[in-house]
Amino acid sequence: MSSLLAVVALAGCAGCGDLGSMRSCAIRGELAVGPGIVLVQPGTLYGGEVRYAAEIGPDGRFRLELPDGGTHGLMLVVGEGYLYLPIEVEVGCDADTVVAARDGRALTASDDADLGDNPVLTAPRVTVGPAGQAVSVDAADPDGDLWRVFAHPVGSSIARPLTPPTDIVDEISPDGRYTGAGGLDAAAWLLVAMDHSCSTSDVLRVEPTTE
Numbered sequence: 001m002s003s004l005l006a007v008v009a010l011a012g013c014a015g016c017g018d019l020g021s022m023r024s025c026a027i028r029g030e031l032a033v034g035p036g037i038v039l040v041q042p043g044t045l046y047g048g049e050v051r052y053a054a055e056i057g058p059d060g061r062f063r064l065e066l067p068d069g070g071t072h073g074l075m076l077v078v079g080e081g082y083l084y085l086p087i088e089v090e091v092g093c094d095a096d097t098v099v100a101a102r103d104g105r106a107l108t109a110s111d112d113a114d115l116g117d118n119p120v121l122t123a124p125r126v127t128v129g130p131a132g133q134a135v136s137v138d139a140a141d142p143d144g145d146l147w148r149v150f151a152h153p154v155g156s157s158i159a160r161p162l163t164p165p166t167d168i169v170d171e172i173s174p175d176g177r178y179t180g181a182g183g184l185d186a187a188a189w190l191l192v193a194m195d196h197s198c199s200t201s202d203v204l205r206v207e208p209t210t211e
């Protein structure tokens with residue numbers, strides 16, 4: 001089954017003035033498909049580190065509050081198969097910046113036609129210990145172009161790259177057990193791996209277990 005996701009980013013801010021404590025810089029998603037995850041980089045697309053994320057609901061909706069407005073790169077992981085859609089938006093701070101599906105307009109991304117080269121996540125675990133919650137998961141990429149594995153505590157705006165088992169060489173991350181994210185607590189976590197071809201793993205939703 002194949003479907004098209006058409007997305008247009010609508011700037012919701014004409015000017016980010018002195019709004020004091022009412023200032024809120026947020027991205028609101030009204031996509032046609034879900035569930036999934038959106039990962040966000042401050043600055044231009046691929047120009048910075050992924051720091052923020054939000055869960056995309058089954059109805060394709062999400063809302064993500066950011067500390068600042070301005071240019072942000074988004075990676076939307078939704079739809080049949082997993083091929084993320086990269087877009088760049090200007091985030092305003094006097095009204096939500098809306099990212100919405102509009103059939104036949106603006107940016108489009110087809111679903112992934114070849115799932116055989118996608119990264120795969122297995123054996124996810126979120127354990128609860130004296131130092132807080134710790135996340136671990138096995139990652140493997142069939143054609144060896146794994147980029148990063150990210151963890152997102154659901155309900156927060158945080159995205160964290162998990163630590164690979166060995167060094168990242170020439171921006172290619174190794175297969176193996178990824179770990180990290182101590183010091184954060186959540187009722188559930190989302191885990192996703194991305195490669196250099198915009199393919200992704202399944203988005204895993206994992207609840208903590210007490211050891």
Ligand SMILES: [Ca+2]
Pocket residue numbers: 117118119141142143144145146195196197199
């Ligand atoms: Ca791959």
